[in-house]
Amino acid sequence: MTASLTIRGAWSAARENCAPGCFCYHASWRLFRQAGLKGNPRWHTAFYQRALAERQPSTALVCGSSDETMPQILTELQPGMQITVADACPTPLTLINTWAKETGTQVFTLRSEAPELAGVSGSFDLIVTDGLLSLLPSPADREAVITRLAGLLSEDGLLLYTSRIAGRAGYLEYDRIGRAGQALAATTWPATSAERMVLARQRLRHPSRPSPFASPDQIADAFRNGFGQVRLFTRSAPPTVALALHPAFLIGRGSVCVGIAATQSRRP
Numbered sequence: 001m002t003a004s005l006t007i008r009g010a011w012s013a014a015r016e017n018c019a020p021g022c023f024c025y026h027a028s029w030r031l032f033r034q035a036g037l038k039g040n041p042r043w044h045t046a047f048y049q050r051a052l053a054e055r056q057p058s059t060a061l062v063c064g065s066s067d068e069t070m071p072q073i074l075t076e077l078q079p080g081m082q083i084t085v086a087d088a089c090p091t092p093l094t095l096i097n098t099w100a101k102e103t104g105t106q107v108f109t110l111r112s113e114a115p116e117l118a119g120v121s122g123s124f125d126l127i128v129t130d131g132l133l134s135l136l137p138s139p140a141d142r143e144a145v146i147t148r149l150a151g152l153l154s155e156d157g158l159l160l161y162t163s164r165i166a167g168r169a170g171y172l173e174y175d176r177i178g179r180a181g182q183a184l185a186a187t188t189w190p191a192t193s194a195e196r197m198v199l200a201r202q203r204l205r206h207p208s209r210p211s212p213f214a215s216p217d218q219i220a221d222a223f224r225n226g227f228g229q230v231r232l233f234t235r236s237a238p239p240t241v242a243l244a245l246h247p248a249f250l251i252g253r254g255s256v257c258v259g260i261a262a263t264q265s266r267r268p
């Protein structure tokens, strides 16, 4: 199946593929990414570049990717690398397959959910995941993902994790606009109008992406059980104009981009 790589195309792909739990997120994701309102892998390109400067991985696993952005960045940084993308939902996989076809890039996609990651095997020189830990409900789940990913790395492989930590305001910039956008998307969910309204109300009440971590160091600590070496990078400059203009950044309380580079994986 293919989808057009536009805001409308991504929304259509979400209507065809998503479960209610992720429809509002995937249907509105491209709009928010392009508007520069929501954190996405482009905000961490400098970190990926730096982390890969002295490496030439030939295989990579992307665990969770809302659309084609992450495989696109990896291909720009390391052309010819064999990329596998695992995601719990078929919508991003459809978009990634379309992008791969349009650009002649070889990417293997599979529907698979972390921490189990059924169907994902082998060892990868590079594993990349953005924001996934914030989506896992419990510390046990987060630990299980880190252990599973550590076990999928080659002996001298590198794991890169990126995320954002909310500033002193306690929530990420544009969280309310994000919720409103997702609620609006809910009104286009292919279901009865009563079901759409329930979904829309849920999205309005639910913070877009509550982070389980209060500081960059807490994220680094989460990786220390699975890896012998964990390096932490942070960047507090606003990654987009939209963020730079947000009141939280104007008063010096903006969110922080966090990058973790983990090596020497402790295999389970």
Ligand SMILES: C[S@@+](CC[C@H](N)C(=O)[O-])C[C@H]1O[C@@H](n2cnc3c(N)ncnc32)[C@H](O)[C@@H]1O
Pocket: 022, 039, 040, 041, 063, 064, 065, 066, 067, 069, 070, 086, 087, 088, 089, 092, 112, 113, 114, 115, 130, 131, 132, 135
């Ligand atoms: C991990 S974040 C990635 C966000 C990031 N901004 C990006 O564009 O790559 C969101 C993606 O992870 C997927 N996802 C959420 N929970 C997952 C899980 N437990 N296993 C695999 N994929 C998951 C969602 O379907 C979504 O596509």
